[in-house]
Amino acid sequence: MVDDIIKMIRIDMGRFGAYSAAKSPEVVARKLGIPEEDIIKLDANENPYGCSAKVRKKLAEYPYYYIYPDSNQTELRESLSQYVGLGTEYLVAGNGSDELIDLLLRILLCPGDEVIVNVPTFDMYRFSTEVCRGKVVNVLRRKDFTVDVAAVKAAITEKTRLIFLTSPNNPTGTLVPEKDILELLRTGLPVVVDEAYYEFCGQSVVKLVPQYRNLIVLRTFSKWAGIAGLRVGYGIFTPDLAHVLIKVKPPYNINLAAQVAVQESIKDSEYLLGTVKKMTEERSRLFGKLQKLDFLKPVPTQANFILCEVLRGDAKSIQDELEKLGILIRYYNTPLLNNYIRISAGKPAQTDRIIAALEKIGGKANG
Ligand SMILES: Cc1ncc(COP(=O)(O)O)c(C=O)c1O
Structure with a gap:
């Protein structure tokens, strides 16, 4: 008889690495003490326009x-x-x-x-x-x-x-x-x-x-x-x-x-693909703005997100700083993607908010 359920779990599950899932906006909003709708969620490549009214x-x-x-x-x-x-x-x-x-x-x-x-x-x-x-x-x-x-x-x-x-x-x-x-x-x-x-x-x-x-x-x-x-x-x-x-x-x-x-x-689908078009247009605008930041190097993309190499500063600190402002992105600090961030294409006002925040963060990294 094995008396401990944990000992009965497959041995390989002991070293199993969990999937690192995106954070929930309601959890971050509660932590920051701000309304959930103020969170800018650019970390999971969702469609920020949501489903259609129909x-x-x-x-x-x-x-x-x-x-x-x-x-x-x-x-x-x-x-x-x-x-x-x-x-x-x-x-x-x-x-x-x-x-x-x-x-x-x-x-x-x-x-x-x-x-x-x-x-x-x-x-x-x-x-x-x-x-x-x-x-x-x-x-x-x-x-x-x-x-x-x-x-x-x-x-x-x-x-x-x-x-x-x-x-x-x-x-x-x-x-x-x-x-x-x-x-x-x-x-x-x-x-x-x-x-x-x-x-x-x-x-x-x-x-x-x-x-x-x-x-x-x-x-x-x-x-x-x-x-x-x-x-x-x-x-x-x-x-x-x-x-x-x-x-x-x-x-x-x-x-x-x-x-x-x-x-x-x-x-x-015609309406929804219209929002996709807006997102791809916004992806291009975001890409152009990221290119102008001297501490980030955006990677050309065909999806609704942009991976950026962090040339100066630390990807995790950038993610942390943005999160304090209610802006969610992903960061990567692995041997294969060492010091990268990923930003989803959002609405125009969201691009403006994240770029303004990144300009400040970049300024601090320089200074
Ligand atoms: C490449 C890729 N495949 C599959 C998925 C999962 O999509 P779903 O929400 O349908 O499970 C994702 C979600 O991030 C993805 O990036």
Whole structure:
């Protein structure tokens, strides 16, 4: 008999590294003693314009929240099919694309199997691989953060089960050219192309899914559609893989509020894509202003955020100073991203506030 539950936990979980999630604005607001609406949240690449008025109205009026959602996602997949342009048999929705990453790894990995990840990148690939007892094989990106395709191919072993590509990549904003994706598809291994930021760059390989059974594309409603809090992502898979995922997913993984919001968002996509346009315009304006600050070096981006190298001063101190003013950003102090910050594109007034704050912080660093 083991008398302590902690001793029964898998040994590898003892050294498991948690995902470093964005801070909640309500928690920061309480700490600072200011109203939540005064927080400027530029740390998780959300759409600051929020969902559309039509989505909010539909959510308020929907009468059937007392009923479980359809585990087969029939209507939801029909709506997604209209948005994506492929049949419902290619589509599965997840509780955020995070859940689809986890489900894929659950069905593909046996203990010790390898997953190739191009670092620096989104940490959930590492997180879910480790939870599923797989081994993460990190392949370094080139100096300009593009994927080193030759290095990825060299890292393949008989244990490789999946290659993760992210286009545009988080946190660098770098695209993966289609020819690189095609070269990796030719290895025959499953290749995930995570297009979480697709709407901000307009470049996609979804059209290739019917041709390549090993291509998986992941997308989300968190970034462009302003419903990150409702948690909906979706994947485009070869139909028999989609079928397996529908079977193994938790039956009611998409709650009805999320389903209603997605269906209405797709109907109102013209409005929502208008806010995406505003965000990409703001990204350009923010980039120009960051370039003028002599202590930061912004990295060219195709997503709704900008990674900056901190040339003078310390990334964590900059994040701390901004947080004291109610402005939230991300910082990185890892061997691969040593002294960097990431700022999401927001509304024009938010750009003005953060730039004014950074000018003061930069002035202090100089002085
Ligand atoms: C590259 C990438 N993939 C997936 C996700 C997760 O999105 P979701 O909110 O759909 O789980 C994110 C969120 O930051 C991301 O940056």
